[in-house]
Amino acid sequence: MNAKCLTSYAVHCGLVLLLCASAGPLARAQTTTQKTKSSQIGPSDRTAKPPRPDAPNVCVQYTITVDAKTGEVTLKAKFTNKGATEKKFIFCQMIATSTDTKVQMAACDIYYDSSAKQVKCSTSTRKFDQAMNSYHFGCKLVTVAGNGTTDVDYGKATDDGFKGKKASDFYVTYADYVELPTGATFDDASCKDCFGKDKSTGLTGTPAMMGDWYLPVLPFTDPYIVYQPIDTNIHPAPPEYRNFTLGLGVPSNFPATVTQLPHNVPLPPPSVYTIPLNLFDVHTMDADSTQSWIAQLSIAITGDAAGATFTTTPAAGSTFTIRGMDEPTGNIDVTTPASLAQGDTSEMMITVHDPDTDSTRGDQLFAQKGFFINDTRPPEVTAHGVARVGPDSVSAQVTATDATTEPLAASFWYSTNGGATWDVAGMASTTDLLNDSPTRSFAGGVRGIPRNVPLQYFFMVQDQVFNYTYFGIGTVPPDSITGVSMAGNDVAQPWIRPTADRDNHTITLQYMVPQAAVVTVRIVDMFGRDIARPVNGEPAQSGVHQAVVDTRGLPSGFYVASITVGRTVRSQRFELVR
Numbered sequence: 132m133n134a135k136c137l138t139s140y141a142v143h144c145g146l147v148l149l150l151c152a153s154a155g156p157l158a159r160a161q162t163t164t165q166k167t168k169s170s171q172i173g174p175s176d177r178t179a180k181p182p183r184p185d186a187p188n189v190c191v192q193y194t195i196t197v198d199a200k201t202g203e204v205t206l207k208a209k210f211t212n213k214g215a216t217e218k219k220f221i222f223c224q225m226i227a228t229s230t231d232t233k234v235q236m237a238a239c240d241i242y243y244d245s246s247a248k249q250v251k252c253s254t255s256t257r258k259f260d261q262a263m264n265s266y267h268f269g270c271k272l273v274t275v276a277g278n279g280t281t282d283v284d285y286g287k288a289t290d291d292g293f294k295g296k297k298a299s300d301f302y303v304t305y306a307d308y309v310e311l312p313t314g315a316t317f318d319d320a321s322c323k324d325c326f327g328k329d330k331s332t333g334l335t336g337t338p339a340m341m342g343d344w345y346l347p348v349l350p351f352t353d354p355y356i357v358y359q360p361i362d363t364n365i366h367p368a369p370p371e372y373r374n375f376t377l378g379l380g381v382p383s384n385f386p387a388t389v390t391q392l393p394h395n396v397p398l399p400p401p402s403v404y405t406i407p408l409n410l411f412d413v414h415t416m417d418a419d420s421t422q423s424w425i426a427q428l429s430i431a432i433t434g435d436a437a438g439a440t441f442t443t444t445p446a447a448g449s450t451f452t453i454r455g456m457d458e459p460t461g462n463i464d465v466t467t468p469a470s471l472a473q474g475d476t477s478e479m480m481i482t483v484h485d486p487d488t489d490s491t492r493g494d495q496l497f498a499q500k501g502f503f504i505n506d507t508r509p510p511e512v513t514a515h516g517v518a519r520v521g522p523d524s525v526s527a528q529v530t531a532t533d534a535t536t537e538p539l540a541a542s543f544w545y546s547t548n549g550g551a552t553w554d555v556a557g558m559a560s561t562t563d564l565l566n567d568s569p570t571r572s573f574a575g576g577v578r579g580i581p582r583n584v585p586l587q588y589f590f591m592v593q594d595q596v597f598n599y600t601y602f603g604i605g606t607v608p609p610d611s612i613t614g615v616s617m618a619g620n621d622v623a624q625p626w627i628r629p630t631a632d633r634d635n636h637t638i639t640l641q642y643m644v645p646q647a648a649v650v651t652v653r654i655v656d657m658f659g660r661d662i663a664r665p666v667n668g669e670p671a672q673s674g675v676h677q678a679v680v681d682t683r684g685l686p687s688g689f690y691v692a693s694i695t696v697g698r699t700v701r702s703q704r705f706e707l708v709r
Contacts, residue, residue, distance in 0.1 A: 165298030167193045188214030189275065193303040195226065202293035204301065206268050206285040212275040216661040221250060221309035221317055223270040223332055224285045226301050228292070236265065239325030239332045241309060248315045252322035252332065264292045269326040270309075272317045290328055310660065348536060349503050350596040351439065351467045351477075352404040356395060357509045358382040359602045361589075367600065370509055372400045379591075381601055387589070389544070389553050407708075408443055408461040408481065409686055412497040415453050422455035426496055427486040434477035436505065438468035441479055450486050453496075460687075465503065474535050477503045506535040509598035513570070517588055517607055524578045527558065529590045529602065532570040536595035539704055541573035544603075545588045547580060557628040557641075559701035574624050583609045597706075627652065629692040629705045636683045638707070640665065642694045646673045651695040654680060662690060682707060 189212055196205040206226060212218050223241075240255040252270075268285040275281045311317070325332055355370035358381070371382055373395050380395045381387075388394075415424065430447050432439075444462040445451045453459060463479070479501045510531040520526045525545070531538040541558040558575035562568060573592075580586060589603025627642040644650055652666035662685065665678035685707060693702040 162196060162198045163298040164197075165193075165195045165301065167303060188212060189218055189220075191222075195298045195301050195303060197293065197296055197298045197301065199295050199297060201289060202291055202296075203287055203289045204266065204293055205287050206303070208283045208285065210273055210275045210281045210283065212277060212279055215277040216664070217274065217276050219272070219274045219311050221270050221311065222273050222283075223309075224268045224303070225265055225331070226268070226288070226303055227265040228296060228300055228302075236329050236331045239322065239330070241270075241322070241332050243312060243315065244318075247318075248312070249318045250309055250311065250315055251318045252325045254324070264290075265329055265331075266290060266293075267326040267330045267332070270317070270319065270322055270332070272311075272319070288328075313655075313660075348595050349406065349501050350404075350507075350598075351436070351465060351471065351503055351505045352400045352507075354597040354599065355507045355509055356380065356382050356599045356601065358385045359512055359600050361515075361603055361605050367509070367511060370507060370598070371395050371397045372507075374398075375597070379599070385601055387550050387553075387587075387604055391553065391555075402466060404465045404467065406463050406465070406501075407687055408463045409497075409499055410445075410451070410459040410461050410483065411453055411457060412483075415455055415457070420454065420456045424453040424496060425486055426451060426453055426483050428481055428483045431480045431482075432477055434475070434503075436467075436471055436475040436477040436503065438470060439475075439477050439503070440466045441477070442466070443481065453483075463501075467505070471505045473505055473508065475505045479503065504536060504596065506533075506594070506596050506598060508533070508535060509600040510538045510592045510594045512590065512592060512600060512602040514572075515590060515602065515605075517586075517605060519582055519607065520576070523581050524576060525580050525586060525607070526574070526576040527556075527588070527590075528572060528574045529558070529592060530570065530572040531592045531600065533594045533598075534569065537567055537569055538571040538573075538592055539595050540593040541575075542591045543575050543577070543588060544591060545577060545580075545586055547584050547586060549585075550587055550604075557626045557703070559624055559626040559703070575626060576624065585609055625694050625696040625699055625701050627692050627694040627701055627703050629654075629690075629703055631682070631705065631707055633708060636681060638680045638682055638692075638705075639677055640680065640692055641675060641677045643675045644671045644673050644694075644696055647671065648696045652678055653693055655691050655693070656688070 189210060192209045192211070194205075194207045194209075197203070204226060206224055208222070208224065210222070221241075238255040239252045241250065241252055243249075244251050266288040268288060271283050271285065273281055273283055322332075352372070353375040354373060356373050357367040357370040359367040368382075368384060373380055379392050381389060381392045383395050383397055385394065410426075415422075427450055428443060428445065428447055430441060430443055432441055442464045444464070463481070480498060481500070482498045483496045485496070510533040512529060512531045514528075514530040516526075516528045518526045527543040529541050529543075531541070540560075543556045543558055544553050545556070546553045554577075556575050556577045558573035561572045561574055586607040588605050588607070589601060592600045592602060625643055625645055627640060630639045630641070631637075632639065638654070640652055640654075642650075642652055648671065649668055650666055650671040651664065651668050653664040654662040656662055663680045665680055687706075687708050689704060689706050691702050691704050693700055
């Protein structure tokens, strides 16, 4: 984590963080100004002073000016980004006095409308008592460049309850920090009635606004694999279950021996499917080893997967300890009934919270959310092409469809010695992987195969929940073309291939640059937020390159590696397992 900002914290009630500071100089007889120290953005209800997981490098400093005669208060904020990556977020600001007057605060909910790709507000039925007079200045869209600052003027508020006050009588509070999902905008018009005297906002509906662990899509059990003959008139055989811990393997009826991929031994799936449960957060990983948190967890399940059950270890309601610098994990056991239909879903929310209250009162430490879908059918290949290009190159393309989730990755396997040994080449999606699509095409190519050498090949296509289709086996005779013909420049497409090394806490990004160009290589999380940019707008010669990224501090989950060459972007999703 980068250098931290000076902090000044105090806690008041359960939902807001109060950032206190001493009074500033007197501006004129009835007007005073207060400036806070630069403070890291932290969770709104914690005393431990950690930064938010989704804003570890963002600091904020406030200036409050109060006219005691008129009761007018002006609020300004300066945001500083200590990280190298631009941050774009919505920040909602409130002020409050330190009086003991109990007021009832009306609330709005801030949520993410995924269909419109907008962050919006809606009137909420939630109301709660708060022992202070307050004013909500509203929410602003804030953009802070890497290693930069941004000044935001939240405007003025006038209230009779603020008359006779000086700046030091006020606390600055924030209601919400909202990290914008990739491509999203802020519908500020929907929020206009949420702000003013004794009003508040709260976050609902999306983990993107929580900064906590997120498992985007998971199957109800481990993946399935299937062999699909290259004759398009023959549909794939019934899929076979394969335990994820065994790694990749070809179906039992696959008509070739691939030394890197053992043949599967068909077995029924287990009655209970187990996945890891994170019992730590960013601030617990960075905390001193002498610090500890006593916690419980609660679990909530919604969806149409009737009969599916979710059991956690530690059990819901039991007490456990999280120690600073540790990265403890538990388990989530998923039991699936035989009657579960294809496409049935369950959404799981596990909140880790203080043991003395439940998880609905703003006392949440962090959460883990997962979306489960019953998908036991691998993608089906609908088109493919393999073509010789130039004196020693082969171009490959494959198109697949998946009715339940979506095709996500593909690779091209080839042999030049009759199947005695096989090599593999990565393929890149021809469309952005962050845009959902039931049908997707992938393209790739290999060099160093003379035209007089026969070629055998097969494709391996993966869907969103790691079901695999093995499509083949095809043959390209010497000096011939099979499938669709592809132009000479199609073989030279950039690609990227991430390989995680769990033992050494690294990811190796191997990538191909077709010709000399300016290149950017990065890793993003499932919300499109930058995790690392090992290559950032740097010139690169043609050929295969690699970069290594340190993964210590990253949670288990799914990420996307991408390469940008000129206007061309290629992406590959991968899973990081701690």
